[in-house]
Amino acid sequence: MRVNDLYPAISGEGVHAGVPVAIIRLQGCNLSCKYCDTKEAWNGSTGKEVDPIELVEKNVWPRWALITGGEPLMQAEDVCKMVDALQQKGVLVEIETNGSFSPPDWWKRVDCWSADVKCPSSGMAGRSAKDWLGTREQDQVKFVVADEEDLSFVLRTVPYGFRATPTILISPTYPWSQEWLQRCAAFCMNQGFRLSLQLHKIIYGERRGV
Numbered sequence: 001m002r003v004n005d006l007y008p009a010i011s012g013e014g015v016h017a018g019v020p021v022a023i024i025r026l027q028g029c030n031l032s033c034k035y036c037d038t039k040e041a042w043n044g045s046t047g048k049e050v051d052p053i054e055l056v057e058k059n060v061w062p063r064w065a066l067i068t069g070g071e072p073l074m075q076a077e078d079v080c081k082m083v084d085a086l087q088q089k090g091v092l093v094e095i096e097t098n099g100s101f102s103p104p105d106w107w108k109r110v111d112c113w114s115a116d117v118k119c120p121s122s123g124m125a126g127r128s129a130k131d132w133l134g135t136r137e138q139d140q141v142k143f144v145v146a147d148e149e150d151l152s153f154v155l156r157t158v159p160y161g162f163r164a165t166p167t168i169l170i171s172p173t174y175p176w177s178q179e180w181l182q183r184c185a186a187f188c189m190n191q192g193f194r195l196s197l198q199l200h201k202i203i204y205g206e207r208r209g210v
Contacts, residue, residue: 001055002028002046003050004027004041004069005025006023008021010200012199014114015194016064017197021066023065024065024068025038025069026041027044027047027048028041028042028043028069028071029044029074030098031100032123033098034123057085061086061091065093067096072096073104083110095112095114098116098127102131114139115132115135116143117133117142119145119146121146121173132166133157140167140169141167144172145171155191169194170193181197
């Protein structure tokens with residue numbers, strides 16, 4: 001498994017925002033979103049090669065671990081081994097995916113998934129697997145939105161009256177303007193979605209490894 005970084009943090013967004021986590025950032029991504037803030041994790045030939053089970057055994061873990069990237073499902077077999085090893089230690093696991101791969105056959109073993117659906121502003125629209133909208137209540141689907149075209153895309157993508165599972169997150173692109181934050185807040189109130197800001201950006205700005 002190729003790993004970019006491992007560090008303790010406060011979960012920055014989504015339904016677990018503010019929760020202490022260990023972030024395991026994997027190396028390699030099959031997309032290249034225009035607004036990506038972790039481009040250093042794109043190249044799958046860099047990073048550090050580690051054994052996923054040894055990585056789990058050699059570290060002390062908080063209640064939650066967040067596996068992110070890059071794109072974790074590019075290394076799905078090793079990620080599955082890591083999930084099993086973490087859960088054997090009593091650790092709850094969230095996985096962030098860019099949403100371009102369908103859920104693997106072991107997806108229900110993960111405590112929480114956070115999957116993106118790529119909007120037009122990402123430059124990657126059309127690359128998302130729509131079956132992430134059919135997962136569980138504890139899972140979440142995120143739309144990173146930069147403009148009105150993106151909000152219209154959300155309404156075309158999410159079935160009308162969607163209130164069941166998973167949680168729909170609306171995440172304004174950073175840096176934010178007050179006007180755009182208010183527009184996204186109004187959109188969420190009107191549609192029943194959940195506004196998700198990047199808490200780590202509020203606290204630390206553009207710093208890496210936090």
